Amino acid sequence: MSSATTADPAALAHHDPTTATGVPNKKILMWAFLASDCMFFGALISTHLIYRLHPMPGTPSPREIFDLELTSFSTFILLMSSVTMALAVNAIQHGQLGRCRGMLMATILFGGIFLGCQVYEFNHFVHEKSLTLSGSILGSTFYTLTGTHGIHVLLGVVWLCSILLYSAAGKLRPQDAIDVESAGLYWHFVDIVWIVIFTAVYLLEYLHR
Amino acid sequence: METTHPPLLAPHQSRYQLFVSVAILLSFITGAEIVAIWLPWVHWFLVALLVVLSAVKFGYVIFIFMHLRWDRWLCTAVFLMGLLLAGGTALALVKLFAVGDSIPLTSQEEPPAPPANAAPSPARAQ
Secondary structure, X not given: OOOOOOOOHHHHOOXXXXXXXXXXXXXXXXXXXXXXXXXXXXXXXXXXXXXXXXXXXXXXXXXXXXXXXXXXXXXXXXXXXXXXXXXXXXXXHOOOHHHHHHHHHHHHHHHHHHHHHHHHHHHHHHHOOOOOOOOOHHHHHHHHHHHHHHHHHHHHHHHHHHHHHHHHOOOOOHXXXXXXXXXXHHHHHHHHHHHHHHHHHHHHHHOOO | OOOOOOOOOOHHHHHXXXXXXXXXXXXXXXXXXXXXXXOOOOHHHHHHHHHHHHHHHHHHXXXXXXXXXXXXXXXXXXXXXXXXXXXXXXHHHHHHOOOHHHOOHHHOOOOOOOOOOOOOOHHHHO
C-alpha cells in the first residue's frame, strides 16, 4: 500500500512531491496501461466496423437481432456504476471509509447487473437468434468485442471485491486512497469503452440508410 | 460596513454535487442518443450527431470522473497518446478497407461467369 502516511490523501492524489513526475507512480502506471488498452479495443472495434461496412453474403441483420431496450438499460447501469465509483474514491480521499465501502458495494452491484444483462443477451442471441461465435463474421466480431469488454467488467468486479474484503479486514486506510483511485480509473475506462461500443456497434445499426 | 458571506462548501461536498450533476447530464445525453436514431434526419448528420454526443460523454467521464481536470498534464498526455494511436489506427483501417481493391472478396458481388469455351483454371480443374 502507499508509503505516504502523513500527508493529506486528497492532496496527494493530484500531486505527490516524492516522485520525479509529481504524479503518484501507481496512477501514472494505470494511465499507461489504459492507454495501451485503448489500442487493444481500437483494433477490436475497427475490425467489427470493417466487416459491418462490407458484410459477407448471408450475414444476418443486427437490427433483427439486437435488443436496444436491454442494451440501453445496461448502458444506464454502467453509467450509474461510474458515479458510485467516483463517489467511493471521493469518500476515501476524505477519510470516510464507511461511505467508501457503501459506494464500492453499489458499484459491484451495478457491475453484477451489467454482467447479468450481458449473459442474458448472449444466451438470447445464441439460442433464440442463432447468432453464434463461429456461425458468421458478425457473430465472431460481435462476441469477441463485447465479450472482451465483459471480461474487463468481470475483472473490475473482482478487483473491487478484493478492495472491499481488504477494507472489511480493517486494512484499508485513507492513506491508501491511491489504490482505490487506481481501481476507479480502470472502472471508468470500462465505462468509456462501453460508451464507444454502444454507439459504434448498437446505435449505428438503427439508422435509416 | 460588514457583509456576511454564505459558508463555502467543503471541497469533497462540492465535488459530490459535481459528480451527481454530471451523472444526470450523461443519462440525459444517452437518452438523447436513443431518441435521435429514430428521427427522420439525414444519415450523415445523425452519424455525426451520435459521434459528437459520444465524444462529449467520453470527455466528461475522463475529465471529471477520472479526475484528469485536476491532475497534472502528464496523465492527460499519456492517455491521449494511446487514444490518438488507437483512433488513428482504427480510422486508417476503416479507410483502407473502404478502397475497392481492399474490400474482402466474399463481400463483393459475384464475379462474372467465365465464357463457356474458356479453359478451366488449374484451381477449378481440380
